[in-house]
Amino acid sequence: MTGKIGYCAAHQNDARRQVDLRRGSSTERGYGYAWQTRIRPGALIREPLCRFCTEAGRTTPATEVDHIDGNSRNNDPSNLRALCRPCHSARTARDQGFGRAR
Numbered sequence: 386m387t388g389k390i391g392y393c394a395a396h397q398n399d400a401r402r403q404v405d406l407r408r409g410s411s412t413e414r415g416y417g418y419a420w421q422t423r424i425r426p427g428a429l430i431r432e433p434l435c436r437f438c439t440e441a442g443r444t445t446p447a448t449e450v451d452h453i454d455g456n457s458r459n460n461d462p463s464n465l466r467a468l469c470r471p472c473h474s475a476r477t478a479r480d481q482g483f484g485r486a487r
Contacts, residue, residue, distance in 0.1 A: 436472075
């Protein structure tokens with residue numbers, strides 16, 4: 386049986402390792418010291434509830450900060466929105482085309 390990323394269990398870890406090597410470090414992707422100590426915490430203080438859940442009538446604490454335009458280097462407050470993990474994961478999967486036929 387194949388796993389979620391299209392490889393058998395014996396090769397899933399190798400495939401994930403290769404993907405991680407291509408992605409670069411979190412700092413290389415724009416999530417360095419300023420993001421971790423100032424930008425992300427500030428966004429969560431300004432918007433403590435998940436924006437998507439609030440729009441749907443639910444009250445869920447925000448745990449992650451999303452870049453609306455998808456550019457991790459654009460940390461303008463108007464480009465940041467606080468989301469819960471499920472909403473952020475779903476948004477990322479949708480925007481990056483995960484699950485679509487190739």
